[in-house]
Amino acid sequence: MLIYAINRILQMIPVLFVLTVVVFTFVQLLPGDVIDTLIGDEQAEDPELRKALEEEYGLDKPIYVQYGIWLGKALQGDFGKSLITRRPISVELFESIPATVYLGLVGIGISIIIAVPLGSLAAVKRNSATDYIAQVTSLIGISIPEFWFAIMAVLVFSLHLGWLPSSGYVSPFEDLGQSLLYLVLPALAVGFRQAAYTTRLTRSSMLDEMNKEYVDTARSLGFSESKVIYKYTLRNALIPTITISGLQLANLLGGTVVLETIFAWPGIGQAIYLAIIDHDYPLIQAGILVLGIIVVCVNLLVDLLYRVLNPRVALN
Amino acid sequence: MASTELQNGRRSIEEAIKPPSLAERMGRYRLIMADALSELYKSKTAFIGALMIVSLLIILLLTPVIAKYDPVKQDYGALRQDASAEHFFGTDRYGRDIYSRVLWGGRRLVAIAVFAVIFGLTLGIPYGVLSGYYGGWVDSIAMRAVDGLLAFPGILLYLLIVTLAREWHLEGFWNDLILVFALGFAFFPEAARLVRSSVLIEKQKEYVEASHTIGESDLYIAMRQILPNCLSPLIVNATVRLGFVILIIAALSFLGLGTPPPTPDWGADLSAARDHMESNPMIAVYPGLAICYTVLAFNLFGDGLRDIIDPRMQER
Numbered sequence: 185m186l187i188y189a190i191n192r193i194l195q196m197i198p199v200l201f202v203l204t205v206v207v208f209t210f211v212q213l214l215p216g217d218v219i220d221t222l223i224g225d226e227q228a229e230d231p232e233l234r235k236a237l238e239e240e241y242g243l244d245k246p247i248y249v250q251y252g253i254w255l256g257k258a259l260q261g262d263f264g265k266s267l268i269t270r271r272p273i274s275v276e277l278f279e280s281i282p283a284t285v286y287l288g289l290v291g292i293g294i295s296i297i298i299a300v301p302l303g304s305l306a307a308v309k310r311n312s313a314t315d316y317i318a319q320v321t322s323l324i325g326i327s328i329p330e331f332w333f334a335i336m337a338v339l340v341f342s343l344h345l346g347w348l349p350s351s352g353y354v355s356p357f358e359d360l361g362q363s364l365l366y367l368v369l370p371a372l373a374v375g376f377r378q379a380a381y382t383t384r385l386t387r388s389s390m391l392d393e394m395n396k397e398y399v400d401t402a403r404s405l406g407f408s409e410s411k412v413i414y415k416y417t418l419r420n421a422l423i424p425t426i427t428i429s430g431l432q433l434a435n436l437l438g439g440t441v442v443l444e445t446i447f448a449w450p451g452i453g454q455a456i457y458l459a460i461i462d463h464d465y466p467l468i469q470a471g472i473l474v475l476g477i478i479v480v481c482v483n484l485l486v487d488l489l490y491r492v493l494n495p496r497v498a499l500n
Numbered sequence: 501m502a503s504t505e506l507q508n509g510r511r512s513i514e515e516a517i518k519p520p521s522l523a524e525r526m527g528r529y530r531l532i533m534a535d536a537l538s539e540l541y542k543s544k545t546a547f548i549g550a551l552m553i554v555s556l557l558i559i560l561l562l563t564p565v566i567a568k569y570d571p572v573k574q575d576y577g578a579l580r581q582d583a584s585a586e587h588f589f590g591t592d593r594y595g596r597d598i599y600s601r602v603l604w605g606g607r608r609l610v611a612i613a614v615f616a617v618i619f620g621l622t623l624g625i626p627y628g629v630l631s632g633y634y635g636g637w638v639d640s641i642a643m644r645a646v647d648g649l650l651a652f653p654g655i656l657l658y659l660l661i662v663t664l665a666r667e668w669h670l671e672g673f674w675n676d677l678i679l680v681f682a683l684g685f686a687f688f689p690e691a692a693r694l695v696r697s698s699v700l701i702e703k704q705k706e707y708v709e710a711s712h713t714i715g716e717s718d719l720y721i722a723m724r725q726i727l728p729n730c731l732s733p734l735i736v737n738a739t740v741r742l743g744f745v746i747l748i749i750a751a752l753s754f755l756g757l758g759t760p761p762p763t764p765d766w767g768a769d770l771s772a773a774r775d776h777m778e779s780n781p782m783i784a785v786y787p788g789l790a791i792c793y794t795v796l797a798f799n800l801f802g803d804g805l806r807d808i809i810d811p812r813m814q815e816r
Contacts, residue, residue, distance in 0.1 A: 196651075198644070198648050199648045199651045199652065202649075202652060203652065206652075207660070213664055214667050215668055323803065324792070327792050327799050328792050328795075329750055329751060329754075329788070329792070330751075331750075331754050331770070332770060332788035335770065336784075336785075338777075339777055343778055343781075441659070442755060460663050460757065468663060475656060476652070476653055479653045480653075
């Protein structure tokens with residue numbers, strides 16, 4: 185296990201390397217001068233500042249030295265300043281992470297609450313009407329774009345019924361009740377699509393488990409059907425389900441760029457979106473890098489967790 | 501004596517693996533097509549999906565004939581009209597016919613998605629086939645690279661590339677071309693991995709050994725003999741991928757990062773409709789339904805195809 189963990193962490197290095205190279209190259213590929221790109225128009229007029237910056241970023245040196253300098257700064261959390269707010273980017277991004285995590289976790293929670301019972305029911309009652317309905321619903325679910333679902337939900341619940349606010353965010357530490365009210369629609373939009381995936385997954389891993397020999401053994405020993413299914417089968421089936429929904433987190437984080445924008449949710453996705461719209465290049469660069477690192481790390485954690493939960497995998 | 505036997509043996513091997521004549525091939529294709537159709541009836545899902553795809557393609561091909569209006573022509577005499585015999589889906593805030601816009605937008609969207617998937621396959625198939633065929637250290641290195649790419653969150657790459665296109669003011673054809681490259685490139689590692697795993701199984705088979713014996717070139721064996729037997733899982737995957745790619749493109753243009761207006765575009769039109777949701781909710785419905793229909797069609801077809809190809813799954 186330890187060797188596997190070390191191996192897996194070593195494998196992350198090239199991925200992170202590629203990530204940094206891509207993000208670094210991105211700024212080089214933008215039209216215009218790198219200095220203009222990084223510090224904005226007004227300040228670029230000042231020749232002394234320019235010179236100082238050229239020195240600082242080593243712009244007279246070869247490109248790989250520039251990359252090294254940039255990487256060194258980034259490792260220390262120094263991504264420069266936002267062109268719009270003029271605040272350090274690390275602060276901007278750091279402030280936006282909790283909102284994204286809050287939305288993501290509640291969204292995944294909702295999806296598991298919907299999907300696990302639905303998926304296992306479909307598997308247990310295979311080829312019944314319930315199964316058919318669950319399958320069709322989840323197939324439709326993964327075909328609906330989440331932003332459309334979000335718009336339709338706003339249309340019905342905010343504009344027509346007036347039950348829920350259409351967008352905005354309140355921190356749960358300020359006012360929990362209000363915060364939850366603002367959370368409902370975005371979290372449903374995140375959870376809905378995720379639930380469709382997870383239902384399909386739960387169903388197929390339940391079916392996998394139910395075909396295994398130990399299930400027959402348990403039945404022949406006279407355990408009740410519900411005990412066989414809910415105590416043994418479901419527990420085993422949940423391992424791959426949870427793992428894969430963890431790996432889906434990458435998709436989910438990508439989805440948050442859209443959903444956070446629709447619901448004006450001040451997370452990292454909206455920060456990146458606003459940066460793109462405002463041409464705030466250093467913020468785009470840092471945002472993508474941080475989001476990428478989060479995704480890669482989450483994938484690593486989920487993978488390791490899977491090994492811990494399911495030691496048999498290591499034998500294969 | 502021995503040499504004639506050897507020659508006979510060689511001749512029969514050559515007989516067995518010589519490329520078929522054109523007539524033979526056509527006959528075989530006809531058989532395959534008939535076979536495919538009868539297989540298609542076996543899975544309700546695949547059949548419905550195929551019907552939906554075929555009707556979609558027919559509609560999109562006929563767009564220049566059946567779309568009554570120019571999708572970008574503004575008509576100030578007919579602003580924000582409801583659905584009528586003149587305008588099947590009504591008109592938007594510039595008086596443009598929504599029905600025509602949905603059709604033209606679909607043509608573009610589906611074309612981009614199809615080209616992107618084809619591009620991904622063009623990169624992925626030779627890569628996967630050769631990696632699996634040669635094995636050894638070539639394979640290890642090639643697959644490490646693929647793992648690295650798979651760990652890279654695709655959506656972040658799209659955001660970077662779309663931003664670059666935006667900053668360079670790429671429009672129309674060039675913008676679409678960039679999308680094709682980005683989305684296709686993101687598909688290539690998955691395709692490569694899939695082909696490789698089939699090739700690993702296929703290359704153990706006797707016909708491959710036979711071809712080696714009579715001295716066929718590696719390239720010929722890999723691409724002309726092994727590859728055709730590895731295509732079915734790839735077709736399933738590519739079909740599902742088409743739906744996914746369409747969702748991504750729609751999401752990007754919904755964010756305003758796609759083609760600039762007035763080009764008809766499902767995502768962008770949906771986004772524009774949000775401003776008038778209270779007065780005219782239906783304009784937010786049509787492009788969304790169009791996306792759902794298209795993605796669902798590909799998902800249904802892919803799902804059903806998987807059942808047909810892998811009968812083990814169908815029993816479930």
